[in-house]
Amino acid sequence: MGIGPIIRHRLGKYEIPAAEAYRNRFINLDDLATTLASLRPAKRILEIGAGDGSFGQRLCAAFPDAEYVGIDISDQVGRLFRGDRGRATFRPIRSDELRAENPQPFDLVCLVDVVHHLPEELRLPILDDARALTADDGMIAVKDWERGAGIAHAMAFAADRYVTGDKTVRFPSREELRGYIDSALPNHEVILETRIPPRRNNVLYVLSRLGPNGV
Numbered sequence: 001m002g003i004g005p006i007i008r009h010r011l012g013k014y015e016i017p018a019a020e021a022y023r024n025r026f027i028n029l030d031d032l033a034t035t036l037a038s039l040r041p042a043k044r045i046l047e048i049g050a051g052d053g054s055f056g057q058r059l060c061a062a063f064p065d066a067e068y069v070g071i072d073i074s075d076q077v078g079r080l081f082r083g084d085r086g087r088a089t090f091r092p093i094r095s096d097e098l099r100a101e102n103p104q105p106f107d108l109v110c111l112v113d114v115v116h117h118l119p120e121e122l123r124l125p126i127l128d129d130a131r132a133l134t135a136d137d138g139m140i141a142v143k144d145w146e147r148g149a150g151i152a153h154a155m156a157f158a159a160d161r162y163v164t165g166d167k168t169v170r171f172p173s174r175e176e177l178r179g180y181i182d183s184a185l186p187n188h189e190v191i192l193e194t195r196i197p198p199r200r201n202n203v204l205y206v207l208s209r210l211g212p213n214g215v
């Protein structure tokens with residue numbers, strides 16, 4: 001275990017503001033959720049690798065009519081979520097397990113800062129699960145941290161490797177991330193490629209399925 005969970009539990013009521021302040025140094029999650037909401041409406045949203053529920057909370061705010069499902073390998077999934085629990089569900093299951101349940105397809109499937117946590121052999125399969133769980137006219141959003149050389153990247157690496165204690169962390173270059181997407185999601189087009197403030201390392205790809213004639 002990294003030092004993060006130990007410190008977090010000791011913070012008590014200050015845990016959420018401290019976690020928010022810390023994450024805000026790396027990414028503006030409100031901006032990310034608003035960007036996605038500006039593209040297409042969504043009634044059913046899935047987040048794969050939902051973590052403590054921070055981004056799920058933003059998604060529920062940006063899509064006020066949507067039903068949200070957050071899944072994660074952690075049994076603590078959604079622990080810090082403070083949004084509307086009436087339309088948010090958190091489940092400690094893997095994406096392939098959810099896929100096996102054959103749920104009603106989702107209009108938006110998000111993977112935010114998940115790919116860099118995965119061992120290499122799981123990167124394409126998790127994107128394939130995202131594909132299988134998305135409605136024909138839905139969107140897949142993949143946001144990850146582009147490997148870089150500056151102080152911000154060193155801080156991001158230290159946070160993921162030593163604070164969360166995740167030994168498999170390996171940040172992709174932008175080209176690698178694009179390569180995973182192109183391999184796992186053929187017959188899809190990138191409808192948005194952008195960066196999310198405050199760091200250029202935050203690369204977002206949003207994809208939608210091409211029609212039967214490839215358009």
Ligand SMILES: C[S@@+](CC[C@H](N)C(=O)[O-])C[C@H]1O[C@@H](n2cnc3c(N)ncnc32)[C@H](O)[C@@H]1O
Nearest residue numbers: 048049050051054055072073074112113114117
């Ligand atoms: C940095 S957190 C991101 C949480 C959330 N997406 C957010 O942005 O607030 C990465 C999450 O990915 C989860 N994760 C790692 N491997 C996973 C896998 N194979 N399937 C699902 N989640 C996974 C971790 O448990 C962790 O909660």
